[in-house]
Amino acid sequence: MIGRLVKDRVLAAKQAINELYNTGYYGRPKGDTLELTLIEAAYLLYKKKLDIELNGRILGFEEFFTEASKMQQYFELKYIVYKDLRERGFYVQPSVTDFRVYPRGGHPGKTPARSFVYVRSERIPMPLPDLFTSLNAADNVHKQMVLAIVDEESDLTYYEVKKVNVKGAMPAISSQGDLIRATLLEDRVIVWDASSSQHLHLDGFYGKPLDDERLQLSLVESAYLMQRGLISIGSSDTAGFLDIDGFSVVASSIEPDFLRKYKAYANLRDSGLVPKTGFKFGTHFRVYSQVSLTGKMPHSEYLIHAIPWDHVFMLPVMSRAVRLANSVRKRMLYAVEDRDTIAYVDIGRIKM
Amino acid sequence: MIGRLVKDRVLAAKQAINELYNTGYYGRPKGDTLELTLIEAAYLLYKKKLDIELNGRILGFEEFFTEASKMQQYFELKYIVYKDLRERGFYVQPSVTDFRVYPRGGHPGKTPARSFVYVRSERIPMPLPDLFTSLNAADNVHKQMVLAIVDEESDLTYYEVKKVNVKGAMPAISSQGDLIRATLLEDRVIVWDASSSQHLHLDGFYGKPLDDERLQLSLVESAYLMQRGLISIGSSDTAGFLDIDGFSVVASSIEPDFLRKYKAYANLRDSGLVPKTGFKFGTHFRVYSQVSLTGKMPHSEYLIHAIPWDHVFMLPVMSRAVRLANSVRKRMLYAVEDRDTIAYVDIGRIKM
Known part of the structure; x- marks a missing residue:
């Protein structure tokens, strides 16, 4: 099977629709042609299911990969995530936030996608407004939002990001x-x-x-x-x-940052929760649902850090916060000042 | 027993040497007088072992405590640490780095002090040069250096700080x-x-x-x-x-910060260690003593973060790093560029 590199797409003839799309949901059929992204094409080239031609010449993996990484920003990062998801058995299609991923047993044309995956490099700071854009895009169509972070050694960590409500009984x-x-x-x-x-x-x-x-x-x-x-x-x-x-x-x-902390504190107390200092965990608060000093001290459920709406996440710092919270069986929440109220964003590691 | 507040000391008559120093090692005998710091005096006042007089009038706890906190910076922080150490059964004396603490079973005049305790507020950034000053003061007289950090709710965490050598077998x-x-x-x-x-x-x-x-x-x-x-x-x-x-x-x-990271990386590799990315832990490196891919993947021993010599520790961040390292059974080390070499500073939580 041969595809032609045309700008930043690889186009394959009708037969590919049968061999690549109908059997593996690679690419998107456009009339008699199958259109593949650079990432899909690189993966198929690696799998030896596709040869890629440019100006009458067949490109080797090194040559195509190097060209593709010049054409598309973060090509390697996205390739690593795409390959990982594919090898875990998921069908994957491109989307506004990098990838749409279908649930196990589902595929394009049969089931809606389950998750939007947003790929980031560990090294590149992530502004909260960007995260919210992706989160809202996913929320609007009722998809799970997944953040895939690629570290300097190309290891991958997946996080689920969601808005949550918090309520206590104090x-x-x-x-x-x-x-x-x-x-x-x-x-x-x-x-x-x-x-x-x-x-x-x-x-x-x-x-x-x-x-x-x-x-x-x-x-x-x-x-x-x-x-x-x-x-x-x-x-x-x-x-x-x-x-x-x-x-x-x-x-x-x-x-x-007293005022920001105070707003989150007051909102938590007003919601019947008991925030206490989270110093030992490196966050503003550890938060209990209810505390009675006559009984046994309960386990605190959340670690909460108050951040401004224009916060920029340093991903190693975020990674550490989430990892530490999970290692002590708590959820890591960020309290974001949102006009007169507080939005709580829950970030937790997941296995795909 | 009555002590007189004179400037920032409380002076008690000869009898106090017997009652307070010889039985509890409070204060320092100076001829016929026992000289107490404000902190020692506040603790003895709380324990109802001492009344404190100023201008012929006996001060209540609130009055003395409020006055003392005006006279001495971080008085409350240091009082909290002093009280905690005393209540854990240690004899404590003032020192260049806040306190000298005697080993269990030891006391002034019998045994040398074991540790120097350096008190910091969670809220106040700690410059590395300050930490080194304290560490060197302790090292020079072969004492353990302990950092006592008081959080916003007056909870205490003790850390042992030491310089270490690292060596691997790769x-x-x-x-x-x-x-x-x-x-x-x-x-x-x-x-x-x-x-x-x-x-x-x-x-x-x-x-x-x-x-x-x-x-x-x-x-x-x-x-x-x-x-x-x-x-x-x-x-x-x-x-x-x-x-x-x-x-x-x-x-x-x-x-x-590539160059700083690289210097630490090269030093670790040259020492026979295997540094890999510590992204998942929020540090520059996780470090193995030796790795053989034919056997079982070993446990990494250290998390190491490379910092410049003029680094300023944000204590909540340091606390999180140490807590996370300890929760995954690793030591948290900071690699500090020290002219042409690298000094490794190990910071770990301890129970006093």
Whole structure:
């Protein structure tokens, strides 16, 4: 079987429709011709199912592969992913986001595709808006979105990306009368009174005991409790009290991304979840569905990192975050500020 | 027992030497007086072993703690670490790097201190030169260096930091005659010849097979094999061959930290180790002591990240790297360019 290289396509005669399309769903029949992408053609050349002709001459694999990689950006990356998917037994067609992949047992003309696969190099930073474009393209037609990342040694990792809703079962804490007095010392807040400390810690899992009487609150916890009208925060410097704006200014000077973190924190708490620091995991939060200190400490379900809408993912960093989350049986979620609300994007490794 | 707050010290009379120093090794006897740091005094106040007087008035815990945090930077952080170490049963004394900690069963005057503890807030970036200053201070007097990191919720994580030597048992690969021909395509290098591909992969664990004939090499592998006179790399653009400088320029344009990575790579290979990409772990390399493809694939021992000497650690990022390495039973090492050589710094979580 011979195909002719014409610009960035390889065209084969009618017989190819029978031999390549009808048996393996390679290419797309266009009238009496089968049209193949460079990637499909390279794979068929490797499989010795196709010879490729240019100007009356048959090209060897090295020659065709080298030419194709000049014609199409990221040709090798995409070839590696295409070959891998094919060798795992999937039928694959080109798509707006690199590839459409059919479910096992399905094929073009019989079943709709199941996944959109988006190929990226480990080395190339991935802007969140690009990821959202692909995710929305997949969502709109109810496809699974798969991110295929090729590392410097051409190893492949597949990730499923999806938007999720999160919800917990933690009851909101109630006021016990007067505002609870607390003091901002350097970069943390201390509640001095023993019974208030216990109330906040035991009933809401806020803060961490400094000792058996006093409680330390993090900056986001303090801002949330202040916003909810439960505590008042004095400044050790001025001996006066801070309002929420004043506190935010101080907190932002201590922690430059305080406001972004706080918005995600407040949204999680408002959704009945219990976010605590995720420092040990390198993320902003680890998140529990519910915590009762009288029972056994539950397992936290999510690691959540708050990012701006124009965040750029460094893929080695993302890979590490997801791998670590999965190794401790948690989901890795990114909390993205989306106008007045927060969108949660779940990124998890999958086997294809 | 009463102590007087004098500047940033608390001074107690002779009796305190008996009651506080001789029984618990709090403070330092200076003639007839026991001198306590603010941290020691706050802890003794909390333990109700000491009252603190200023201008004839006894200070409450809140008042003293608030004053002390104004007088000493990171007072609360250091208090939290001091309290934790004390409650774990260690005797602790102040030191150039925050604290000296005595071994279990040891105490001042009887045994030398075992560790230097250096306290940092999770939020404050840690420059590598600062870490080296502390590490060298500890090394010079043969102490263990411990980094105590306090997170935003005042949870503590201890890390041991040490310089290590690394060495593997992989024999260097030998030339089989002619230079092996390879081509740089976009951001990776392909070896086209089947027997050369096998030699590089099977005998040196270089590259990854593209298929049963061809081998893909990463940029650092390619540079190392070129430097060792084993391969020649053609450019698909110019149809000419690249020299090592030309290749480095191209590689650096693909991967901005190529040269730093390459220096660590070459040093590891020269030490008989087998570095492969650590992308899945979010580091530059995972490193094997030896690899034989005829046997079972061994477990890689290290994750190694190459950093410049003026690197600034973001502690949540460092925490994630160490946690992930430990969760897959590897050591996390940083390869630091140190003039013409590479220093390896091992950072691992420890329980005190």
